[in-house]
Amino acid sequence: MGSNNRRAGEPQPTLVPPYHPPVDIDAVRTLLAVADTGQFQEAAVDLRISQQAVSKRVANLERSLGVTLFTRTARGVRLTVDGQAFLPHARELLRAAERAAASVRPGDRALRVDVLNRRSAPAEALHRFYRAHPGIDLDVVTLPDANVEAAIEAVHAGEIDASFRAVPLPARELPDGILVERVLDDPLQLLVGAAHPLAAAATLTPDDLAGHRIWIPGIRPGAEWAAYYDELTEAFDLRIDAIGPNFGSAALLDAIADAADVATLVGSGDRHVWPATQDLRRIPLHGPTPVYPHSFVHRTDNRHPTLTALRRHLVATRPARPSDSWEPSWVGRR
Template sequence: MDLDAVRTFVAAADAGQFQEAAAELAVTQQAVSKRIATLERNLGVRLFTRTPRGAQLTIDGQAFLPHARELLRVADRAVASVRTGRRPLRVDVIASRSAQSGLMRGFHRAHPEIDLDVLMLFEIETAVAAIRSGTIDASFRAVAMPGRPLPEDIASVRVLDEPLQLLTGPAHALAGARSVTVAQLAGHRIWMPGIVPGTEWGAYYDDLVAEFGLTIEATGPNFGSDALLDTIADTPALATFMGEHTRLVWPADHGLRRIPVTDPTPVYPHSLLWHRDNPHPALATLRAHLAGTTSGRDAPGTWAPDWVIPR
């Protein structure tokens, strides 16, 4: 159904005259008559009766009018839902308990007036494809992996270097340490079943192992964070890495220890990705917020792979 014709019908019904409807719509009276006639042909009924005083709705016109108004309301809402600045800003954070999710919570507290849709995508290829298609507006990733540069239409900025901490159970040999150096971790088994080959975090830990001679095991099924914490708490021979800003909760009797790693401190580099032509005004607000509230990028005494984007 031609929405211009429906809009013209409603304007003529409200005005009671085709001439006034034409003036309101900034078209000629002939255009109004033509649109109404086309609509009547499509519906198979007469909508108006011409009188000396103007145009009067027929019984069919009176029946159609409330539905015509609803058609226009639905059409206006549909347009508003995709108009720049009206729809929510859609951002990928990978995981709900991650540092990235914390960054978005901080942004929401600072800008509660901005509607947000927070998604969790897995692979960087999926996230980049979603950015390019407009499915999402931005994604937090560690980029770019060796041999896999970002497409030219994708912009990125490094927003946070998150220090890694060692997580141990109470009986682990390093459980009593206030901090540990990377060299002290040599020979200890670090269990991380969530590492997936081919991901950017998989590449990160591959480089960490190669650089410092660590033993990171990704064996066994990944049953999630609760199972990981249970195993670390009960197994003195195993420890794991956890981001300083990762939010996890465990039973008090687990006795888990979060221990800073130093000399150097391995940091996981979080970057924000977006399409260079994305016009959403809230995207610029998010970038400005992250630039003003995050710190610690490329700090002295830290380590990150040489393939990550610069600050």
């Protein structure tokens, strides 16, 4: 029976696992080239590097794995038993690395475009673009709690390729390399239930809305849509109520459907669907026509091919601005 010199209560020694250096992807790629060609020289030609570099990469890989992967023969090299065991895993490792790179590489990954709301006019414009170009790879995202400054920073950092935003910033305050293009002016409409006193109107002027409660929950101070509604309210002496959490468009429509004293504003290009029993009415505003100015924000050096196609589509399908349009003073003319 062996003796134990460790005293009672002493901590057990911690076993440290042996260190294994990370596998070099270029070395794995080189191993596959050698395995496929059977010769270091042919692998060097395929990889466009020297034969000495091929030998060095394979030697470093063998050293990091602690095994021999190839044996030399009169006709070149062949895989050892360890090399044969490693080969299928090496192929999968390289495929995973290529998938990882493609997921973020412009031109290989989907074009990422930010919209404020999946039912908004810009989202509908993206849907029309996709229907016109069904083969494109498009990723429509909504940045969480992002105002226009955060969206522009995300574009600048490359986290997204583009964003649709109203931009209340002068050009001199934009980061270098950021382009803001006015692409979509969305006329506002009043949305009311059948019991509302304005429900029977075919059209209205903004002045007709004075004194009526317009409920737009979820307006956050500092956001560009808050800046828009602040100036709209002041220009036409409107009563816009932003009190209460935003539970989404369905909850808002439910609240308006049977109300005689509540309405809301929506864009003419926004997509809203409700049951026929709600009998909601969308009433255009004219004289003047308030428009929400959506701009397309992107980097000037972004070479993603789908971005170019999208910009061309937006310009070609850009609706004409109403002749009597009203817009905030901080929006640049297109």
